[in-house]
Amino acid sequence: xxxxxxxxxxxxxxxxxxxxxSRAREEAARYHPFMGRVYENLAEYVLRKGRRLATTSALLVxxxxxxxxxxxxxxxxxxxxxxxxxxLVHDDLVDRDEERRGGRALHRLFDLGEGFGEAAAIxxxxxxxxxxxxxxxxIPKSEELRNLFARAYREVNESQVLDAYxxxxxxSVEEWYAMASRRAPSLFRLTLLAGxxxxxxxxxxxxxxxxxxxxxGYAFDIQDDIIGTFATxxxxxxxxxxxxxxGKKPLHIALAMKLAANDEREELRRILASRSxxxxxxxxxxxxxxxxxxxxxxxxxxxxxxxxxxxxxxxTSLSGEVKEVFAGFIDYVAESLEWYA
Numbered sequence: 001x002x003x004x005x006x007x008x009x010x011x012x013x014x015x016x017x018x019x020x021x022s023r024a025r026e027e028a029a030r031y032h033p034f035m036g037r038v039y040e041n042l043a044e045y046v047l048r049k050g051r052r053l054a055t056t057s058a059l060l061v062x063x064x065x066x067x068x069x070x071x072x073x074x075x076x077x078x079x080x081x082x083x084x085x086x087x088l089v090h091d092d093l094v095d096r097d098e099e100r101r102g103g104r105a106l107h108r109l110f111d112l113g114e115g116f117g118e119a120a121a122i123x124x125x126x127x128x129x130x131x132x133x134x135x136x137x138x139i140p141k142s143e144e145l146r147n148l149f150a151r152a153y154r155e156v157n158e159s160q161v162l163d164a165y166x167x168x169x170x171x172s173v174e175e176w177y178a179m180a181s182r183r184a185p186s187l188f189r190l191t192l193l194a195g196x197x198x199x200x201x202x203x204x205x206x207x208x209x210x211x212x213x214x215x216x217g218y219a220f221d222i223q224d225d226i227i228g229t230f231a232t233x234x235x236x237x238x239x240x241x242x243x244x245x246x247g248k249k250p251l252h253i254a255l256a257m258k259l260a261a262n263d264e265r266e267e268l269r270r271i272l273a274s275r276s277x278x279x280x281x282x283x284x285x286x287x288x289x290x291x292x293x294x295x296x297x298x299x300x301x302x303x304x305x306x307x308x309x310x311x312x313x314x315x316t317s318l319s320g321e322v323k324e325v326f327a328g329f330i331d332y333v334a335e336s337l338e339w340y341a
Contacts, residue, residue: 005325009056009077012069016078017046020135041109042124046085048101053329054191055080057216061195061209064322072139076198079135080191083149086128087156087187093121094160095246129153141197148197152190155182167247170269176254177218184224185217201317208315212326215309219333222302225250226295230286244285247272251301253285256294264288306334 021043029036055077062073091097092105099105107121133149136142159182166179192209201209228243229252243250253272257265268288271281289295313326 005060006051006056009059010052012059012074013052013055013077013081014047016074017081018043020078020082020131021046024131038120038124041106042085042128044103045089045100045106045109046081046128048103050101052081053220054084054187057188057326057329058191058195060322060325061192061201061318062199064316064318065196065199065201065205067319072198073195075135075139076145076194079132079145079149080194082128082132082135083153083190084187086125086132086153089121089125089128091160093118093125094164095242097242139198141200144197145194148190148194152186155186159183159186163248166249170257171249171254173251173254173258176249176251180218180221180251181214183217184221185214187213188217188220189213205316205318208312212309212312212316215305215312216330216333219302219305219309219330222251222298222305223333223336226252226298226302229289230295244272244282245275247275252289252294252298255297256289256292259294259297260288260292264292303334306330 021039025036025039025043028039058080059069059073059077062076063069066073088100089106092100093107097105098108105121106124107117110117110120133146136145136149139145159179162175162179163183166175171179189210190213192213193206196206196209225243229250249272253268256268260268268285271285274281309330310327313323313330316323318326
């Protein structure tokens with residue numbers, strides 16, 4: 001995906017988000033000044049710099065069918081950003097992350113006493129989801145779009161329950177897929193189908209895009225988990241290896257449990273179960289995942305998902321230019337796997 005298009009769509013999305021929160025902050029402050037602060041913190045959290053790949057994908061699909069950007073598409077982009085950050089607020093809280101994209105996690109922005117930040121983050125995440133649905137009210141296909149949002153939100157919450165459950169068991173590769181099918185694939189299915197729905201794309205195009213979203217989502221999820229384990233702090237933007245410390249079970253860990261020799265599997269199991277691993281233990285996990293072939297296997301699986309996504313994109317009636325941009329985005333996800341060894 002070209003840097004120029006990413007920059008153009010990032011600026012467009014950020015402009016919509018900024019205008020929205022400017023109004024919301026003023027309205028909230030009128031009934032209580034502290035709520036003005038809450039909306040100010042939400043605005044800062046949502047507007048932090050980062051690649052808005054999922055929302056950009058929705059806008060690309062819309063323009064790929066319609067041939068132009070319009071106010072309805074920009075409103076959809078706003079709704080998707082509010083939705084995406086509703087998930088991230090709760091994700092940071094559940095995972096006990098302190099940072100998000102160079103700033104404090106939302107629950108760490110409120111220091112009024114023990115437990116208040118966590119409670120505020122739960123409610124603020126719910127507020128973001130409600131705002132996302134409200135943003136859809138005045139655009140075409142609003143009921144159909146709200147149904148897509150609701151289904152995706154249920155799915156991602158189901159994935160979070162399983163992800164938390166996997167911290168306490170040893171999931172198989174098949175169980176990882178059951179969980180992951182409702183995580184990043186759910187987000188990308190939503191964004192692509194929302195863009196197609198607003199553009200009134202045909203049934204066949206939507207079916208292909210649903211498959212594209214699933215395949216991109218798996219590739220993205222696998223890559224994101226690899227980054228979380230193997231990247232440096234400078235690359236990742238926060239402390240890497242935290243998934244290991246929390247006993248998380250990404251695909252490369254599930255594969256290692258299958259591929260490692262018995263003694264190495266037991267060692268890996270002990271480290272993950274300890275919940276008190278230090279830097280040396282994290283490095284040992286990385287070494288074990290590499291040596292048994294689990295890292296390379298996970299990368300190969302991600303590449304296969306990426307190739308299937310590219311094949312499905314070609315079957316749509318999207319414009320040639322948009323297909324080319326999507327192919328570049330998918331290649332970016334696949335090729336970036338080589339950065340982490």
